[in-house]
Amino acid sequence: MSRPLDGFLAAAPAPQRAGLRALLALARRPRGARLLARFAPAAQLTTGLLAAAHFEADAPARALGWDAEAVVARGRALRRAEGRP
Amino acid sequence: MREMLEADVCVIGAGAGGAVAAAELAEGGARVVLLEQGPEHDADDFTARPLEMLGRLYRDGAQTTTLGTPPVLLPLGRGLGGTTLVNSGTCFRTPARVLERWRREHGVELDGAELGRCFARVERALSVAEVTPELAGANAAVARRGAERLGWSHGYLRRNARGCVGSGVCAFGCPTSAKQHTGITYLPRARAAGARVITGADVQRILVEGGRANGVQARLAATAAGAAAGRGHEAASGRGDRPARELEVRAPRVVLAAGTIHTPLLLARSGLARASGQLGRNLVLHPATAAFALMEETVDMARGVPQSFYVDEFAAEGVLFESVAGPPSYVALALPLTGARHAAAMSRYPRLAQFGLMVSDDSRGRVHLGGARAAELGGDRVGALAGRSANRVAGRRVGTRDRVRGVGRMGGPLIRYDLGEPDVAKFRAGLARLRELFEAAGAREVYLPLPPGVSPERARARDLKLMAFHPLGTARASADPARGVLDGDLRVHGVEGLHVADGSVMPSSLGVNPQLTIMALATRLAYHLLERPCPS
Numbered sequence: 243m244s245r246p247l248d249g250f251l252a253a254a255p256a257p258q259r260a261g262l263r264a265l266l267a268l269a270r271r272p273r274g275a276r277l278l279a280r281f282a283p284a285a286q287l288t289t290g291l292l293a294a295a296h297f298e299a300d301a302p303a304r305a306l307g308w309d310a311e312a313v314v315a316r317g318r319a320l321r322r323a324e325g326r327p
Numbered sequence: 328m329r330e331m332l333e334a335d336v337c338v339i340g341a342g343a344g345g346a347v348a349a350a351e352l353a354e355g356g357a358r359v360v361l362l363e364q365g366p367e368h369d370a371d372d373f374t375a376r377p378l379e380m381l382g383r384l385y386r387d388g389a390q391t392t393t394l395g396t397p398p399v400l401l402p403l404g405r406g407l408g409g410t411t412l413v414n415s416g417t418c419f420r421t422p423a424r425v426l427e428r429w430r431r432e433h434g435v436e437l438d439g440a441e442l443g444r445c446f447a448r449v450e451r452a453l454s455v456a457e458v459t460p461e462l463a464g465a466n467a468a469v470a471r472r473g474a475e476r477l478g479w480s481h482g483y484l485r486r487n488a489r490g491c492v493g494s495g496v497c498a499f500g501c502p503t504s505a506k507q508h509t510g511i512t513y514l515p516r517a518r519a520a521g522a523r524v525i526t527g528a529d530v531q532r533i534l535v536e537g538g539r540a541n542g543v544q545a546r547l548a549a550t551a552a553g554a555a556a557g558r559g560h561e562a563a564s565g566r567g568d569r570p571a572r573e574l575e576v577r578a579p580r581v582v583l584a585a586g587t588i589h590t591p592l593l594l595a596r597s598g599l600a601r602a603s604g605q606l607g608r609n610l611v612l613h614p615a616t617a618a619f620a621l622m623e624e625t626v627d628m629a630r631g632v633p634q635s636f637y638v639d640e641f642a643a644e645g646v647l648f649e650s651v652a653g654p655p656s657y658v659a660l661a662l663p664l665t666g667a668r669h670a671a672a673m674s675r676y677p678r679l680a681q682f683g684l685m686v687s688d689d690s691r692g693r694v695h696l697g698g699a700r701a702a703e704l705g706g707d708r709v710g711a712l713a714g715r716s717a718n719r720v721a722g723r724r725v726g727t728r729d730r731v732r733g734v735g736r737m738g739g740p741l742i743r744y745d746l747g748e749p750d751v752a753k754f755r756a757g758l759a760r761l762r763e764l765f766e767a768a769g770a771r772e773v774y775l776p777l778p779p780g781v782s783p784e785r786a787r788a789r790d791l792k793l794m795a796f797h798p799l800g801t802a803r804a805s806a807d808p809a810r811g812v813l814d815g816d817l818r819v820h821g822v823e824g825l826h827v828a829d830g831s832v833m834p835s836s837l838g839v840n841p842q843l844t845i846m847a848l849a850t851r852l853a854y855h856l857l858e859r860p861c862p863s
Contacts, residue, residue: 245379290661294660303655313375
C-alpha cells in the first residue's frame with residue numbers, strides 16, 4: 243500500500259478503515275476483483291482509491307500535466323515574497 | 328490536574344462562526360478564550376497531493392459518512408479555520424427568499440439593514456471578489472460555453488481569495504495562502520486583540536448554573552505542540568508523552584461554534600437545549616454530485632480556480648450547478664467508472680472537464696451521539712436514541728447492524744439521513760441537465776455518477792453517488808421555543824448567556840454555499856453581545 247493511501251486509511255473511523263482495507267485486499271486479487279466488479283459502488287470505490295494512490299506519485303501525475311512539487315514551490319515563493327502567512 | 332482560566336466569553340470552535348465571533352468580541356474589548364479541538368495547520372506543510380491532504384486536514388480523513396439511503400460522504404475540516412480551510416471559498420449572501428422563509432415559518436426576524444452591514448464587514452475582511460474568466464480556467468469555459476448555447480443563467484462566483492494564482496487545490500490546503508480562510512484572517516485579529524487561542528482542546532461539557540452559562544470544561548490533548556506554541560497561541564500540551572490535562576474556563580457567556588454535527592452533541596452531553604425535542608433534528612446537507620465530460624480541447628482542469636463558475640437557471644427548483652475540479656489523483660477518486668474505462672478516461676485527464684450540482688434539500692436527517700458514549704451519559708434523550716433506536720433503525724435500513732454498532736462504540740456522531748423522493752426528483756432533473764450542459768458545450772462523452780445502465784430519469788435514491796459539504800440546521804433558530812433550539816438572537820432557549828454561531832442555527836436549507844451566512848450571523852451575534860451596532 244502507498245504512503246498516502248496508508249495515511250488516508252489511518253485517518254478513517256475504525257469501521258470504515260477495516261472495511262476499506264478488506265475491500266482493497268480483495269481488489270488486488272484477480273478473483274476478488276472479478277467479484278467486486280459485480281457491485282458497482284464497491285468497484286468504483288476500490289478502483290478510485292488504488293488509482294488515486296497511483297496518481298498521487300510524481301511521475302504518473304506529471305505525465306498528465308500535474309506537477310505538485312512545482313505548485314508547492316510556487317506557493318512557497320509567493321508567500322515568502324509577499325509576506326503571506 | 329485541572330487548569331483554570333477566566334474570560335468574558337468562551338468560544339468553542341475556530342471555524343467560520345467561532346473565529347469571526349472571537350475576533351469581533353476581542354476587538355470590542357471582551358476577554359476571549361477560544362477553544363479548538365483540532366491543530367493549527369501550516370501552509371508550509373501543504374503538499375498539493377489530495378489523498379495525503381485529505382488524511383491530514385479533514386476530520387476522519389474526510390470519511391465521515393451518513394447512514395441511510397444513499398450514504399452521503401460528509402467531509403468536514405478540522406483545525407484552526409475549520410471547514411473554511413478546506414472549502415472552495417465560494418461566497419453567497421443569504422438569498423432573500425430564504426430570509427423570508429425564516430421569518431414566515433420560524434419568526435426569525437433579521438433586520439435587513441443590520442445584516443447587510445454584517446455581510447459587508449465580512450466581505451471586506453475576507454477580500455471577497457468575483458473570479459475573473461482568466462483565473463477561472465478552461466474547466467469553467469466549458470460550462471460557460473454550454474450555458475450560453477442553452478441560454479441558461481450563469482456567472483462567475485465570488486470568492487474569499489487575495490492574490491490567487493489558480494493553484495487548483497483549494498480543498499486540499501491553499502499553497503499560496505491566497506484563500507482567506509478564518510485561520511489567516513480573523514484568528515490573527517483575535518490574537519492581536521488579546522484572545523487566547525487554545526488548540527487540542529476537546530470540550531467535554533458546557534457548565535450552567537441557575538439557568539445561566541458560566542463556563543466550559545475541556546480536556547487538553549497530549550499532543551506535541553512545540554512548533555505551534557511559537558506562533559503565539561497556547562500549546563495544547565507540552566509533549567506527547569505527558570498525560571492529557573483538564574481545563575476549566577469560567578465565563579458568563581459561551582459561544583458554541585463546533586459545527587452542525589458536533590454542536591448538538593455537545594449540548595446533549597451537557598444536558599442542555601432538549602426541551603423543544605428539536606436538538607439534533609432538522610439536518611439538511613445540500614447533497615451534491617458531479618459529472619465528468621471528455622472534451623475535444625485540452626482542459627487541464629486543475630489549472631485555475633476549481634470552483635469559479637455557476638449556473639443558476641434552476642435555482643428556484645432547488646438545483647444549483649457549480650464548477651469543481653482537481654489534480655489527477657482527485658479525479659481518479661471521483662470518476663464514476665471502473666476497470667478499463669476508468670484507466671482510459673484517466674489517460675485522457677488533460678481533456679476531462681467536471682461540473683457539479685447541489686440540491687437545496689427538503690429531506691431531514693438527524694445527528695445522534697454514538698452508543699457507548701450515550702449509554703455512559705444515561706437519561707439523555709439524544710444519547711438514549713443513539714444507544715438504542717438509532718442502531719435499530721439504521722441496522723434495519725442499511726442492513727449493516729454491526730457496522731453501525733461499531734460506529735456507536737467509538738462514541739462519535741451517528742448521522743442519519745435519507746434522501747426523500749422530492750429531492751431524488753431534483754437529482755434526476757439535475758443530472759439530465761448536467762448532461763445537456765456538457766453536450767451543448769461539445770462533449771464527446773459524458774460520465775454521469777450513476778450505475779451502468781441507469782439513466783438520470785430512472786435513477787433511484789440508492790443509485791446516487793452523493794457528497795455534501797454544507798450540513799445545517801441541527802440546533803435551528805425559531806422564535807417559538809417549542810419548535811427551535813435557539814431564539815432569533817441565537818441564544819439557547821431557556822439558558823442565559825449560551826449562544827450558537829455555526830451552521831446548526833439555520834432554520835432551513837440555504838440553497839447556496841453557507842460560509843458567508845454563518846460569518847455574517849456570527850458578526851451580528853458578536854455585536855449584540857457587545858451591545859453596540861455593527862459598524863457600516
